[in-house]
Structures are given as C-alpha cells and as structure tokens.
Amino acid sequence: MHRVLLLGAGKIGRMIARLLSDSGDYEVHVADADAKALKRIAAKTKAPTHEVDAADRKQLAGAMQACDSVISALSYRFNPTVAEVALESGLSYFDLTEDVETTRRVREISKRAAEGQIFMPQCGLAPGFISIVAHYLTKTFDKLDKVQMRVGALPQFPTGSLKYNLTWSTDGLINEYCNPCEAIHEQQRIEVLPLEGLEYFSLDGVRYEAFNTSGGLGTLCETLDGKVRELNYKTVRYHGHRHHMLLLVHELRLSEQRELLKNILEGAVPVTFQDVVVTFCTVTGIKNGELVQITDARKIYSKSLFGENWSAIQITTAAGICATLDMHIAGELPSRGFVKQEEVDFQQFLANRFGQHYDSKVSTRFSYIPEDE
Numbered sequence: 322m323h324r325v326l327l328l329g330a331g332k333i334g335r336m337i338a339r340l341l342s343d344s345g346d347y348e349v350h351v352a353d354a355d356a357k358a359l360k361r362i363a364a365k366t367k368a369p370t371h372e373v374d375a376a377d378r379k380q381l382a383g384a385m386q387a388c389d390s391v392i393s394a395l396s397y398r399f400n401p402t403v404a405e406v407a408l409e410s411g412l413s414y415f416d417l418t419e420d421v422e423t424t425r426r427v428r429e430i431s432k433r434a435a436e437g438q439i440f441m442p443q444c445g446l447a448p449g450f451i452s453i454v455a456h457y458l459t460k461t462f463d464k465l466d467k468v469q470m471r472v473g474a475l476p477q478f479p480t481g482s483l484k485y486n487l488t489w490s491t492d493g494l495i496n497e498y499c500n501p502c503e504a505i506h507e508q509q510r511i512e513v514l515p516l517e518g519l520e521y522f523s524l525d526g527v528r529y530e531a532f533n534t535s536g537g538l539g540t541l542c543e544t545l546d547g548k549v550r551e552l553n554y555k556t557v558r559y560h561g562h563r564h565h566m567l568l569l570v571h572e573l574r575l576s577e578q579r580e581l582l583k584n585i586l587e588g589a590v591p592v593t594f595q596d597v598v599v600t601f602c603t604v605t606g607i608k609n610g611e612l613v614q615i616t617d618a619r620k621i622y623s624k625s626l627f628g629e630n631w632s633a634i635q636i637t638t639a640a641g642i643c644a645t646l647d648m649h650i651a652g653e654l655p656s657r658g659f660v661k662q663e664e665v666d667f668q669q670f671l672a673n674r675f676g677q678h679y680d681s682k683v684s685t686r687f688s689y690i691p692e693d694e
Contacts, residue, residue, distance in 0.1 A: 322346065322347065322348045323346065323347050323348070323389050323390065323650055324347075324348045324350070324387060324388045324389045324390075325341060325347050325348070325349050325350070325388060325389065325390050325391070325392060325646070326350050326352060326384055326385055326388040326390070326391045326392070326412070327341070327349055327350065327351045327352070327368075327391075327392045327394065328352050328353070328373070328375055328381075328384075328391065328392065328393045328394060328395050328399075328403060329353060329393065329394030329395040330351055330352075330353035330355060330358035330359050330361070330362050330370070330394075331353075331355075331358060331394065331490075332489065332592075332632070332635055333394045333417065333445075333489065333490075333634075333635055333638050333639055334351065334353070334358075334362070334394040335358075335361065335362055335365075335635070336631055336635040336636060336638070336639035337392060337394060337639045337642060337643060338351055338362050338365075338366055338368055339365065339366060339626070339627050339629075340639055340640070340643045340675055341643055341646075342366040342367060342368050343366075343627060344674070349366070349368040350368060350369050350370075350371065350384070350388065351363075351366075351368050351369070351370045351371070352370070352371040352372070352373035352375075352384045353370075353372070353373065354372060354373065354374050354375065356372055359371075359372065365627075365629070371384055375395055375399040375402070375403060376399065376402065378402060378405075378406055381402070381403060381406040382406050382409070382410055385406060385407065385410040385412055386410070388410075388412055389412060389413070390412055390413040390414070390415065390646060390649075391403065391407050391412045391413075391414055391415070392415045392416070392642060392646065393414070393415070393416040393417070393418075394416075394417060394642075395416075396490060396492045396493075397416075397418040397419070397420040397423045397492065397493065397496070398423075398492075400416050400418055400420075400423050400426075400427060400442070401423060401426040401427065401430070403416070404416075404426070404427045404430045404431075404440060405430055407440075408430055408431075408433055408434065408438075408440075411435060411438060412438070413437075413438050413439045413440070413441075413649060414427070414431075414439070414440045414441065414442075415441050415442075415444050415642055415645060415646055416441075416442045416443070416444065416642075417443070417444055417445040417449070417638060417641075417642060418442050418443060418493075418536075419443065419445075419447070419448060419493050419496060419497060419535070419536030419537065420493075420496055420500075420536060421500070421503070421535065421536055423442070424442045424443060424539075424540070427440055427442045427659070428440070428442075428659045431658045431659040432658065432659075434657055434658045434659075435657070436656065436657050437656055437657065438657060438658075439649060439654065439655065439656070439657060439658065439659075439660050440658065440659050440660070441645060441649070441654075441659075441660040441662075443539045443540075443662055444641050444642040444645045444662070445637075445638040445641045445642060446472060446474070446598065446600070446634065446637045446638050446641060447470070447472040447536075447537040447554070447600070448536060448537055448538065448539030448540075448662055449539070449638075449641040449642075449662055450600065450637065450641050450662075450670075450679060451470050451472050451537065451554075451600055451602060452470075452538070452539040452540070452541055452661075452662035452663050453662050453663065453665045453667050453670055454600070454602050454617050454667055455468055455470050455541060455602045455604065455663075456541065456544065456662075456663035456667075457667035457668075458602060458604040458615050458617060459545065459548075459549070459604055459606075461604075461608065461615065462604065462606035462607060462608050462613070463606070463607050463608055463609070464606050464607040465545070465548055465549040465550070465604070465605075465606040466549065466550050466551070466605045466606045466607070466612070467549065467550060467551040467552075467603075467604070467605040467606070468541075468545065468549055468551070468552045468553075468602070468603075468604050468605075469551075469553060469555075469602070469603045469604075470537060470538070470553070470554045470555075470602050471522075471531050471554075471555050471556075471557050471599075471600070471601050471602070472537060472554075472556065472557060472598070472599065472600050473529065473531075473556055473557025473558055473598070473599045474488045474489065474596055474597075474598050474599075474633065474634040474637075475557065475558065475559060475596060475597055475598075475599060476488075476593045476595065476596055476597075477593075477595045477596060477597050477622070477623070478593075478595060479559050482561065482565050483562055483565050483566075483590065484558070484559035484560075484561060484562050485558065485559070485562055485590065486590060486591055486592060486593035486596070487586065487587065487590050487591070487592045487593075488592070488593065488596050488632055488633075488634040489634050489635075489638065491583050491586055491587055492583065494586070495579050495582055495583060495586075496535060496536065497515065497534035497535050497536060497537075497556060498515050498516060498534060498535075498566055498570055498576075499515060499535075499570060499576040499579065500515060500535035500536070501513070501514065501515070501535060502514070502515055502533045502534060502535045502536075502537075502538075502554070503535075503538050503542045504533075504538070504542070504551075504552060504553045504554075505542060505545065505546065505549055505550070505551060505552035505553075506551060506553075507550060507551070508547070508549075508550050510542055510546055513533050513553075514533060515532075515533050515534055515535055515570075516532050516533065516534075516563055516566060516567055516570065516571070517532065517533050518531075518532055518533040518553070518555060519531075519532045519563060520532070520555070521560070524599065524601070524618065525620070528560055529557050529558065529559060529560065529599070530557070530558055530559070530560050530561075530562065530563055531555035531556060531557050531558070532555055532556060532558075532563050533553070533554075533555055533556075534554070534555065534556040537554035537555075537556070538552070538553075538554045539661070539662050539663075540661045540662070540663065541663060544661065544663050557599050569582065569585070570582070593632070594623055594630055594631065594632040594635075595623055595632070596622075596623050596632045596633045596634060597620055597621065597622050597623070597633055598619075598620070598621040598622075598633040598634055598637050599619075599620055600617075600618070600619045600621075601616060601617060601618035601619070602616065602617050603615070603616045604616075619679065621633045621636065621637050621678070621679065623636070624636070636678050637678065637679065639675075640675045640676060640677075640678035640679060641675075641676075641679075643675035644670055644673040644674075644675040644676035645665060645670075647673055647674070647675060648665065648669060648670070648673060653666065653669055
C-alpha cells in the first residue's frame, strides 16, 4: 500500500484525506501544527495524525519516515522547505501552489531527484486542471493562434458588494491579486499587471467579469513559447468584484500590507461551502487550412460525499492532486524530476477515479466582450 504524508489539515487537506483514505489504496498520515484541525480529520478517517511544525526540517523529516510520497496542502511559503526535505528523504513531492517563485524553487530542487522520485507542484485547479485541458486542446491544431484560460470559484448565492465568499487559501488569493502575471502577447513573453485586462462574458445566462491574476498559467508560458501568438489566464468573478478589490489593493495600498489585507478579508468575508467552480478554455488556430476555435467549458458544484457537504473548490482542488498521485503510481507520468501539469494526459486524467469529479462538461455558448476601463 502506498504511504502518503499529507501536510495540511485545512479545508483542502480534509478533502484530500477523505478521497485517499476512502479509496482503500493509500495509507495516509496527516500532519499539521493545528491540533484542532487534526482532531477533526481523525474523527472522520482512520488516518494517523501528527502535530508537526512545517518550518522545522527535523520534524518534517521525522514525519516523512517510512512514507513514499508527500502532499503539501500548506501555504506556499512552506513548500520549498518541504520539497528539500522530501528530496533528502527520497519521497516524491506534490503541492497545490500558485506562487511562481515557489514553483521555480521546487524545480531547482527537483534536479537532484533520484529515479522514480518526481516533484510536481501546481496540482490543483488553476494551475493544475486548467493547464491539462488547455494543452490537450492545443494538440488538435496544425498551428496555434490564441489560448485563453478562465477559471473562477464563486458563491452560488452572492451577496454584498464584493459578491464573493472565501472558498480556499486567503494567502493564495492575495498572491493572485497582488503579484505580476505571466502572458504571451504577439509571440513575446511578457508580464502584465494583476486586476487589469478587464473583460466581460456570459455563460448560461449569467454575466461575469474576468481580469488578470497571477500564477494560473503554471508552466504553459514556457511550454508554448514560440508556438502561440496570444496566451493569457484570467480569474472569473461576478460583475463589480474587481472594482472593489482595486480600492483595497491599489488605492489603499494593502498590497504592501498583506497580513493586514488577510485579516480584513478573513474578518469580514464569510466562508461558504455552497459554491460553483467555473472553468473554460478557448483555443484558436489553424486546422485543415481553416481558422477554428475549440472550447472546453465546465461547471462543478458543491455536493455531498462520504456523508458530508463539500465545496466545489475543495472537490476540484483535491481531485486534481489525488488524480496526479494515482497516475504517478500507475506509471502514467514521467518517472523522475520535475513534472509539468501539461505532461498529464487529459483523457487518462478524466478516466481516473479522482479526475472523474471534473467530468461535468456543460454544453453552452458564451461570448467574450473585452471592454476598456
């Protein structure tokens, strides 16, 4: 039985623990510094729990003993240390980070990996699943022109001016809204500003907005460099959200006081488990001599699993990393070193028992309506 150390017993960690433990094929050990969070997992699974400070290399090494793989569902700032200890302990490594610099550091660490040991960051929703589907669509074209990736985790019942609820890591959300964003424009790799590039679109009769955020492209800028004219990623929100975030992040300059911004958001914006994940990817290019556009659009809703209610972002994020772990064990991924999300076979991913949670494709027409500010 494959032995996994799961670091992080928060919202996403709980879902990962349930998926892996209830599959019957994994011996899952859960570690966190929060005893209350560990107690909650212990009450629902048979997974042994351990109080571990993820900043302490010695404690991490002790927790990794006798394990085969480690999954980090921690804040991105812990991941380079976790990856280094995983390398020294001979474990394969998986994380959910959207932070660009963290991924670069994990990649550097992975250069010393042993045979059979892989390092695979960005295994969640975006980056993660959206990179897998985007790359799959690009392979159907003779020549690429444009790749547009749009993802949002949204409350089903939005209220308030922000029309938003916290559904995942607040640190990750702030990173997305404050850090520079990668893109390809007119065949040149560039950086664009977060919260810019505002556009509107309609999906299933609902009007949304989308704007630049950091990290969602994963490694696709590198993979598609020189192969595509335009490549960009934007986060989806309900109309009006971005206007209020501009006030907080830029006008009040809370991008310079991220802990304060985190305290404000977590103190005022409630968590919801009644959410919907919206993903769609549009690829345009030449196929059989014609300019063609192909779209993959999905909506995944919160639902009940294992007798508990789970949010859509918990399900999709956990399903992504559990599916990639499954595929690694099955020999369906490269066997050594750094593994990109776009190296995952899309059809194998959807056929996987965990990847099947993404199999809720919606047939719908939508339109982009780019709009100047």
